[in-house]
Amino acid sequence: MTHPTVVIMAAGQGTRMRSRVPKVLHPVCGREMVLWPVHAALAAGARRVVVVGGPDRALADVLEGVAAGGGAEVALAVQERPLGTGDAMRSAADHIGAGDTVVVLSGDVPLITAEAIEGLVAAHEQAGAQATMATMVLDDPAGYGRVVRAADGSVERVVETKAPGDATAAELAIREVNTGVYAFSGGPLVEQLAALSNDNAQREYYLPDVLPALHRVAAHVIGDPTVMLGVNDRVDLARVTEIAQRRIVEEHARGGVTFIAPATTVIDVGVQIGADTTVEPGCSLRGRTVVGERCTVGAHSTLLDSRLGDEVVVRHSHLDGAEVRSGASVGPFAYLRPGALLRDGAKAGTFVEIKNSDIGEGTKVPHLSYIGDADIGPGTNIGASNVTANYDGVRKHRTTIGAGVKSSVDTTFVAPVTVGDGAFTAAGSVIVSDVPPRALGVARSRQTNIEGYADRRRADG
Secondary structure (H helix, E strand, O other): OOOOOEEOOOOOOOOOHOOOHHHHEEEEEOEEOHHHHHHHHHHHOOOOEEEEEEEOOOOOHHOOOOOOOOOOEEEEEEEOOOOOOHHHHHHHHOOOOOOEEEEEEEEOOOOHHHHHHHHHHHHHHHHOOOOEEEEEEEOOOOOOOHHHHEOOOOOEEEEEOOOOOOHHHHHOOEEEEEEEEEEEEEHHHHHHHHHOOOOOOOOOOOOHHHHHOOOOOOEOOOOOOHHHHHOOOOOHHHHHHHHHHHHHHHHHHHHEEEEEOOOOOEEEOOOEEEOEEEEOOOOOOOEEEEEOOOEEEEEOOOEEOOOEOOOOEEEEOOEEEEEEEOEEEOOOEEOOOOEEEEEOOEEEEOOEEOOEEEEEOOEEEEEEEEOOOEEOOOOOEEOOOOEEEEEEEOOOOOOOEEEOEEEEOOEEOOOOEEEOOOOOEOOOOOEEEEEOOOOOOOOOOOOOOOOOOOHHHHHHH
C-alpha cells in the first residue's frame, strides 16, 4: 500500500461566504470543513498531511486537535501572501520528498473520500505518469474545463470554457472535466514549482501550469461526482452538508440503528450510536454524543455532548453535557444541563430541569422540579415541584439527599442542607436545616381558617 503525502490548499478567505470566519473553518455536520479532507487523507493511509493556510494561522488550533495515529503527521504550511495555487504548493515544498506520491486536495471540497484518494493514487502509479488529474464525467459540464485526451489516453490539454470563444464546439461537447484534484510524483513536481512563472494578468502562480512540463499526464475518472463538490458560498455549504448528513445517517443505519424519518434527523460526524437504537423524527445528536444499544431517542429531542447507556428512553427532551446510565428515562420536556448524571434506572420526568447533580440508582424526579448542585442517593422519590435553592447570591452550595427519601410536593431545599436516609418531608416545606435519617421534616406555617371571611367581605363591599 502506498502512503502518499497529501497537500490540502486552505489559505483562501472565501469572501463569498460573507463571514468573519474563514471559509474552510465553517462546520459541516459538526466538523470544520477543512478537517473532512484531512480525515479522508488519513483514512487513505497518508504518511503526511500538509494543510496550507494563511499567515493568520487560523488553522493552527484546529489542526492541533487532529489525532493522526499510525505514525502519520499532520502539519501546517504558511502561505505568506495569496499568490495563487502554485505559490501555495511552493509553501508546502519542504514537506515533499523526491520519491513521494503527492495528492493535492482543496480544503473547501469536504466530501472527498478515502476511497477516491486511494483510487487516484493507484491510477497514478499504474499509469507511470508524473501527474494524474482526477476528472469526472457530467451530464451538464457547463463552466468546467474540458479534458482533451491524446490518442494514448493521456491528457493532452484542459480547455477552459468560462468565456465565449474559449473552446470549439467539439471541445464544448466533451463531458469529461477537470476537478482540480491531482496526484504528482514528488521530485518532478517540486522541480517544476520552482520554475513557475507569474506572467499572467493576475501576476499569480498557478499549479496547472506545471503540467505541460511534466512527462505524461494521466487522467483518472471519479465515478461519484458528489465527492468533488466544492463550497464557494452558503448555498454550496448547505448542499454539501445535506449530502454529508445523508452519508452519516446511512452509515449508522447499516450499523443497526433505526431512523423513523431520516431526512429530519441531524447527526454530527463524531456521534456514536449503538445497535437496535431507534431515533424518532426531528432529533438532533450533536458534538461528542454517545448513545448505547437498544435506546429510544424520542421525537424532537436534542442531545449535545451527552452520553446514554443501554436501554435508555428519552422523550422530547434537551440534554446538554449530561450522562444518563442504563435503563434510565428522561422526559418528556426535561432539560438536563451540564454535569447532570442519572444513574441506572433513574428517572427525570416531565418538565424537570437538572444541573450539576448526581441522581442515584432507581431514584425518580417525576415532574415539575428543579434539581441543581445536588447529590441524591438511590431509591429516592422526589415529589412534584421540588426545588433545590442552591445559590445565596455569592456562592453555589450543594444539597445532599440520602437513599430511600420521600419528599412531598412543593418542597424547597435551601442549600447547604442534608436529608438523611429514609427521611420524609411534608408538603409545602422549606427545608433550611438538616433532616435526620427516617425523620419527617416539616417547615411551614400552621394553617389558620378565618370563619365567615367571605360574608364579611361582601358586607364591606
